[in-house]
Amino acid sequence: MVGHILPAIAILLAVCALCQWLAWRVKLPAIIFLLLVGILSGPILDIFKPQELFGDLFFPFISLSVAIILFEGSLTLKFSEIRGLQQVVRNMVSIGMLVTWMITALVTRFALDLSWQVAFLFGAITVVTGPTVIVPMLRTVRPTAAVSNILRWEGIVIDPIGASLAVLVYEFIISGGGRGALGHTMLTFAEIVAVGAIIGSGGGYLFGLLLRRHWLPEFLHNLSTLALVIGSFALSNALQDEAGLVTVTVMGIWLANMKGVDTEDILDFKENLSILLISVLFIMLAARLEMTSFVELGWSALWVFLAIQFLARPLNVLISTYGSALKWPERHLLAWIAPRGIIAAAISALFAMQLVNHGLESAKALVPLTFMVIIGTVLLQSTTARLVALWLGVAEPEPKGFLIIGANEVARAIAKALLTAGLRVQLVDDSWEKIAKAKMGGLPTYLGNPVSEHADRHLDLIGIGRMLALSPHDSVNLAAALHYRMELGKNNVYTLQSKPSNGGTNSQQVSALRRGKSLFGTKVTYESLQSALAAGAAIKITNLTESFGMAELQTTHGEGLIPLFAIDERERIHVFSVGETVAPVEGWSVLSLVSQAG
Numbered sequence: 189m190v191g192h193i194l195p196a197i198a199i200l201l202a203v204c205a206l207c208q209w210l211a212w213r214v215k216l217p218a219i220i221f222l223l224l225v226g227i228l229s230g231p232i233l234d235i236f237k238p239q240e241l242f243g244d245l246f247f248p249f250i251s252l253s254v255a256i257i258l259f260e261g262s263l264t265l266k267f268s269e270i271r272g273l274q275q276v277v278r279n280m281v282s283i284g285m286l287v288t289w290m291i292t293a294l295v296t297r298f299a300l301d302l303s304w305q306v307a308f309l310f311g312a313i314t315v316v317t318g319p320t321v322i323v324p325m326l327r328t329v330r331p332t333a334a335v336s337n338i339l340r341w342e343g344i345v346i347d348p349i350g351a352s353l354a355v356l357v358y359e360f361i362i363s364g365g366g367r368g369a370l371g372h373t374m375l376t377f378a379e380i381v382a383v384g385a386i387i388g389s390g391g392g393y394l395f396g397l398l399l400r401r402h403w404l405p406e407f408l409h410n411l412s413t414l415a416l417v418i419g420s421f422a423l424s425n426a427l428q429d430e431a432g433l434v435t436v437t438v439m440g441i442w443l444a445n446m447k448g449v450d451t452e453d454i455l456d457f458k459e460n461l462s463i464l465l466i467s468v469l470f471i472m473l474a475a476r477l478e479m480t481s482f483v484e485l486g487w488s489a490l491w492v493f494l495a496i497q498f499l500a501r502p503l504n505v506l507i508s509t510y511g512s513a514l515k516w517p518e519r520h521l522l523a524w525i526a527p528r529g530i531i532a533a534a535i536s537a538l539f540a541m542q543l544v545n546h547g548l549e550s551a552k553a554l555v556p557l558t559f560m561v562i563i564g565t566v567l568l569q570s571t572t573a574r575l576v577a578l579w580l581g582v583a584e585p586e587p588k589g590f591l592i593i594g595a596n597e598v599a600r601a602i603a604k605a606l607l608t609a610g611l612r613v614q615l616v617d618d619s620w621e622k623i624a625k626a627k628m629g630g631l632p633t634y635l636g637n638p639v640s641e642h643a644d645r646h647l648d649l650i651g652i653g654r655m656l657a658l659s660p661h662d663s664v665n666l667a668a669a670l671h672y673r674m675e676l677g678k679n680n681v682y683t684l685q686s687k688p689s690n691g692g693t694n695s696q697q698v699s700a701l702r703r704g705k706s707l708f709g710t711k712v713t714y715e716s717l718q719s720a721l722a723a724g725a726a727i728k729i730t731n732l733t734e735s736f737g738m739a740e741l742q743t744t745h746g747e748g749l750i751p752l753f754a755i756d757e758r759e760r761i762h763v764f765s766v767g768e769t770v771a772p773v774e775g776w777s778v779l780s781l782v783s784q785a786g
Contacts, residue, residue, distance in 0.1 A: 196236075201464075204222070204464070205467075207467060216325075217321040217527065218467070219533075219566060220566055220570070222467055222470040222471050223474050225471055225474070226471040226475045230475025230477060238471075238472040238475050247541060250469065250473075250534065251421075251538060252418060253468075253469050254535060254538055255417060255421045255433060256418075256436075256465060257465060257530070257534065258440070259436040259437070259439065260440070260461070262444065263454070276509050276512050276514065277345065279508035284507060285346065285350060285353070285504070287504050288500045288504050289308075289311045289312055289315050291499055291500040292314055292492070292495065292500055293307045296310050299488045299489070299492055299495075300485065300557075302550050305361045306550050306551050308357055309354065309361060309551075312350070312356075312358075313350075313539070314496065314528055315353065316346055316347055316351060316354075317346055317528060321343075322340060322525075323343070325525065325527060325569065326339060327649070328570070328574055329525070329573045330587070331518075332518060332583075335522060336584075336650050339525055351531050351535060352437045354535050356434070358539050358542075358543075361543065361548070362546060379428050380431045383424050383428040383434075384431045384433075387420055387423060387424050387427075392440075392442030395413070395439075396446040396449045398412075399449050399450070400448045410454060421436055469530065470530055473534065473555070474559070477555065477559060478556075481555070485553065485557060489560055492557065492560075492561070493565075496565070497564070501523055505522045505523040506519070506523070518580075521573075521576060521577055527569050527570070528561050528562045528565050533562055536558035540554040540555045587612075587650075588612065588651065588653055588760075589611055589612030589613060589652040590603075590606055590611065590655070591647075591655045591676075592614065592615045592656045593617075593638050593655065593656065593665065593668040594622075594659040594664075595616070595626040595631075596617075596658070596659070596660065596718075598658055598714060598718050598721065599626075599656075600615070600625065600631060603615055604727075605779050607631065608729065611761060612651040613632060614634060614652060615632065615634070616634045616638040616647065617634075623635045634646070634647050638668050638671070639667050639668060653680060654676060654761075654763070655672045655676055655680065655681050656683075656684070657682065659684075660686060662686050665683045665684070665686075669683055682705045684708070684713070684714050685713045686715070705763070705765040707763070708765065709750070710766055717750075717781065720750070720781060725781050725783045727781050727782075728782050729778070729779050730780065732775065733774055737774060741778065745783070748782060748783030749782055749783075750780060750781040751770075751779075751780045752764055752779045753779040754770050754772045754776055755778075756772075756775075756776050
């Protein structure tokens with residue numbers, strides 16, 4: 189038996205990694221490829237049967253996976269950030285969410301003749317979008333800053349809120365359980381909420397104290413968090429059936445908003461774990477689908493998809509954006525983009541199994557109906573959103589900003605000069621001390637690993653078209669160059685050398701090609717720039733004229749001049765780098781490092 193399971197698990201993990209890589213490579217949501225693999229290996233080829241493979245562990249694995257995914261999503265829900273968002277976002281995750289829920293439930297009830305319980309549960313499940321599907325789409329569509337920010341934050345906030353709504357609707361259905369007394373139903377529902385709230389907030393508070401007072405060593409933070417989530421989930425379910433999901437959601441929100449508690453490392457770990465669970469879970473759930481279940485839904489199911497795409501979402505946006513400064517084309521694009529993702533798939537599968545066990549046979553329609561919405565929204569919107577954005581005139585113009593890897597002295601000086609020249613910059617560093625100095629200088633920053641999943645989901649790349657790797661560490665620069673050359677294009681990735689270039693061996697030259705273009709010339713290094721700045725050098729902007737051109741600028745400052753960037757008459761930015769010829773003329777501006785002597 190073990191000899192059969194181990195190869196299957198190994199192949200499953202390898203396929204998950206391949207799907208994630210392919211999604212990153214073509215800049216599409218990973219669930220497209222995960223879903224395709226699951227359907228091919230399950231209902232079509234019949235070579236992967238996850239329920240038979242995992243046996244009695246299948247249902248517990250799904251439950252724990254959903255709990256961990258929900259906990260990770262709720263860790264991103266910080267009330268301070270919500271209060272600082274535009275009113276549109278707050279409306280979309282509150283009033284707008286309720287509008288989507290009610291319309292979806294009503295259309296599902298009458299189009300498919302499902303029970304009210306299943307219709308309202310399906311409506312709650314499908315209000316979520318989520319950053320796992322939104323972020324890859326935004327990077328392809330590149331809408332204006334307003335639209336991008338709204339969709340990105342809606343995806344982050346709606347995930348735990350929408351999932352919690354689905355959990356509460358499900359718990360309400362279960363609390364009725366065939367018992368006719370409304371009072372008893374409400375009491376059971378209250379017990380579920382009470383157990384979830386007490387254990388979730390209590391566990392979150394106690395664990396937050398451990399973190400805040402440093403009673404746990406850092407290497408145990410992630411392990412302890414995982415143990416706490418699973419333990420609290422199991423305890424809540426033991427005390428009150430199905431209270432576990434409420435517990436982990438409350439716990440995540442509590443930790444995210446507890447003062448003096450740093451959850452960044454925990455969130456990074458949980459996001460990596462969530463990628464694995466999302467990938468495995470999506471393939472497993474898709475493999476369990478039966479093609480006959482889609483046929484049984486009939487063409488009436490198409491009305492549900494059309495209502496979600498063309499009625500519920502536009503009405504959500506119309507109400508949520510009322511009185512805002514958004515232009516109508518921006519509102520139209522918001523109304524077009526709202527793909528559903530893994531949270532909807534996982535919760536629908538979990539609830540469908542549980543409700544069928546409780547005797548609600550019509551719940552079998554939850555899974556195929558949810559997958560139909562996921563497939564329809566992701567495929568339709570990922571293939572058309574860019575065209576719609578261009579047609580509406582709300583696609584971002586050619587991005588001119590710079591993503592700067594590092595917040596050290598050199599990076600801060602260059603970022604400040606670019607910002608002064610009117611260009612957008614975003615500094616990234618995992619050093620709190622360096623980020624703090626950059627913030628004090630008024631520079632936009634991101635604290636964390638630039639190539640992490642957290643950065644992919646939370647790093648604001650609006651208006652960013654190029655990357656400057658300015659870290660003194662070659663490994664950091666190389667990793668960033670490899671990561672962002674797919675995102676920004678290999679011709680828009682630049683790295684600062686740690687030592688002067690001397691030609692090197694073939695392997696070294698290949699490595700140099702992979703790391704992007706070398707900044708500012710073959711002899712310019714991080715150390716040389718740092719030394720110059722320490723000696724009093726400064727970055728200055730020079731406007732070239734007919735009488736004072738580039739030749740005069742170089743003659744005036746001699747060897748104390750290092751040209752960095754040039755801005756032409758059409759406000760296009762040019763980078764002085766190896767292999768890139770820049771010839772500034774009259775009317776251009778040149779940003780250069782000038783020594784004190786010069």
